[in-house]
Amino acid sequence: DEIEKAHPDVVQLLLQVLEEGRLTDSLGRKIDFRNTILIMTSNVGADILQRNTSMGFGIESNAENEYEKIREKILDETKRVFKPEFLNRLNDLVIFKSLAREDMKAIVELELRNVSNRLKERELTFDFDDASKSFLIDKGYDEKYGARPLRRAVEKYLEDSLAEAILSGEIKPGEVIKVTVNEDGKGLLFTQEQPVGS
Template identity: 25%
Template sequence: MQRFSDNHHFTEKEKLVSNRKRRGKRQELQKEAAAVLGRANLACRNKGVGKLAHARHELLSFLSREIIGQEEAIGQITRGLIRSLSPLRDKERPLLSSLMVGPTGVGKSETARALARVFFGQGDAMVRIDCGEYQQGHEIAKILGSPPGYVGSDITPLLSEGNLSRPYSALRTALRNGQPWPSGISEEVISRSGGGAFAIVLVDEVEKAHPDLWRSLLGALDYGHLRLGNNKDVDMTQAVILMTSNTAELALNKGKACPLGFAADEGEEEKNSFLKSEVMRFVSKTFPPEFLNRLDITAFYKPLSKAELAKIFDKIMGGLHDRLLQSGFPVLVQVTRKAKELVLRETLERERGNGARGLRRMVDQMIGDPLADLIIQGDVFEGSQVNISLKRGEIFLSVS
């Protein structure tokens, strides 16, 4: 009887040891599986970071083609936007808030339109506030809405959630209908933005608005929420808020160092550095510190050089060709070097201070108007080539 008990006791010990061994092996397998899963997750995260790095490169390349001569400014905006999509993002603030300062016609508003094109496929797919229309305090109600019971309380404010989400909603509808993303950048950035209604808000010439508008935007810039007149909060944590200011013209007019919107090629880098410091000084005098301190970026857009205007000229002519093709009237327009030089020279002399807008007007007047006359008169046919050259010091058009 005693022997049986001893044998029984020995068998229980064996079972205990065996169970411990099995548990040890199971724990080892679990640790190994966890390590494999961790490596897989790390690989996925690294792959995601790699995609984000690619999106940054593609976005910077796209903006460099669209906004000529403003590498520093668009570099700041690109880095700020991509940073907000990384693990460093503060999810209680907008994706990006930027004040873009510089003379007129150098690409500030065009930056917002370029972002709308790359993200939504249309340059007007954003909420635009023209601050020249809101110079009186009571006019801010058009943007934020009126309190209940007041005049205009039944009117939808410009910064309502419905208006902000309209481009994003249209994009999602198009995707559900089988249409592709506007770009690979759009898919990567919007899918990482947090799942909300990605939006672009352009506040144009913000210095012209009544200071009440600046104060009203403080909550949106700091906490990502905007309080409307009816006390409803609008979520702006998925918004890219871009504000432009021509305050720089005060500094440039005062300095008279070069025509507004253009830079003298000689000593350009030193001159732009001086202008930037002057512009930033005027900006700090124009806007209150509590407004400027809530911005992610204050980007300086420098005056354009003649070489940069020449690139913009080529871009404008490319747009002219595109419009002819879209209208079903394909015509090849060739511009000689001397004709191009004359347009640039006339722009620098007659459109002082208007940058690319001034160049566009000169192209319309010196090339667009006579070309339209030839088309209307029936001298140009589909598939024709129009040669634009210089004859006796003036622009001359011939058809071949």
């Protein structure tokens, strides 16, 4: 993670692994790295992506052209930060586009599905309305940090409140819980619905 922050000795070890396919430790033992995939991440060029927040919008061909220009700037920055002997040993450099608000919808759906699946053991079923999903996205969307704050928003506004409601007996096994935004818009509201077939 963030290979640009690695100590030069670590980069030197990686050069050995990438060149020879093995690493020799201080005791002379050889560790085989053939058939191994090494993935390194870097934030080199992240500021370039941040400055170009319009990427991905507009006419399709225009957005693609804009992405290519940004990609070239990032590759230039990468060449400035890393030594050529290191870059030449890498098979590929993959540049990810920043997460947009639209991407967060899919991520919040995954997070809510995970919460629902964990609480199925307690025989609880959840119905999240669109307002509750938008609320979590609003609280957890950060263009700079991606989806990490969204996970914390789900914990803070959903999981913590649910845990309190379950422990207090406000929510009981077998119930269907409708989740929406409360009246003041500062939290989530849980209301019990009748299970289907009751």
